[in-house]
Amino acid sequence: MKWNSRNIAPPENWDRSGLPAWSYHSDAFLELEKEHVFRTHWLIACHISDVPGPGDYFTFDAVGERAVIVRGTDGVLRGFHNICRHRGSRVVADEKGTCKNALICPFHGWVYNLDGTLRGAARPNSFPELDKNEFGLIPLELETWMGFVYIRFKKGPQPSVAEMMQPFAEEAALYKMEELLPASGVTDMISEVNWKSVRDVDNEGYHVPMAHPALQDLYGAAYYDEPWVGGTTRSFATFNPHAGRLWSVRNYINLQPETTHLPEHLQKAWGYYGLFPSNVIIFMPEAIQFYNEVPLSTGQTLLRGASYKYPWESRRQRATRYLIDRIDRATIEEDVQLTIWSNEAMKSKSFAGFYLSDLEYGVKTYHDQLRQVLPVLTLKDEPEEARLAEINAEMLAAKAEKAGQQAAE
């Protein structure tokens, strides 16, 4: 049996039980996740077409941090913490917009150049001399990969996005993602579940035949998920030869024009690239989408996403993109319900843990990556909340020491 494009089959006797239930509702653990998963790993903020010209900016808040992405007068895209060096106000209040050639803090009016340096304080005589660089906006890491803008609030264990996504670079390049234009704008919604329940549903296609009638109709027979390897995953499906039981799928298939920028094997297929911790790019013949989720609290998650179109879009492609939106809306609603049911179980005294199928090996390999950065997840019983961070730090130190010893041998 060919499992997936990297042809990785689950080993015999793998642990099918998933993460401990306590990790889905522990406040102390969420603090560790914010630091070790979300602040220190790459997150997609937007696409370059969301900030096309000099002075265009886009803001993105996650886990208590605030980012502003701004294109300079030199055309260069830069990322900064959206924190004024005077008293910490947001320098940019709107989610998205254009400024002339400076960012002006709405609190007392400090002015920053688009390269982040301080242009000047209001009433400068009331301060000692302010160094333009020392009091500039604090930069954060920003990388664009295939047109998508990734940011990282703090340095962490991941290498560059390009390095991790390298296995998919050749295929992704065929989609000319740098040329995309915004179709929906970046939108978000709040779901009343722990963020890991969102991931657990997203990391497997075993639920597609039962829970997603439209996706099953469109591509269910050929769908497969790769396990997570090196921080990435890929899922892929070509359309079913007899797809079209449902109105939206039938019209989508019938209307779909030839997609001239793609080779034949990708013209009737959808696929998904995942990048740890929560980024997904969906590639389709007439549209590209991204989504990611970030925790708001142990029981609330912000689901973000956007859809992009091609500048050469035909009327038929516009129509098929509309049908994709219909299929998506149904799919998202179905998934949100599944995440709620799964998440509820984590507080039940009777829940004995997952028992995963070989087709859900992506869930297990994702959990493995979380255990790498948060080894405290290997503890079946919830440690004392007050000691959780300390125990995790000890376990990380012990792991690092062991790795050091192995390297020396």
Ligand code: FES
């Ligand atoms: S906080 Fe920005 S100018 Fe005062």
Ligand SMILES: [Fe+2]
């Ligand atoms: Fe789903």
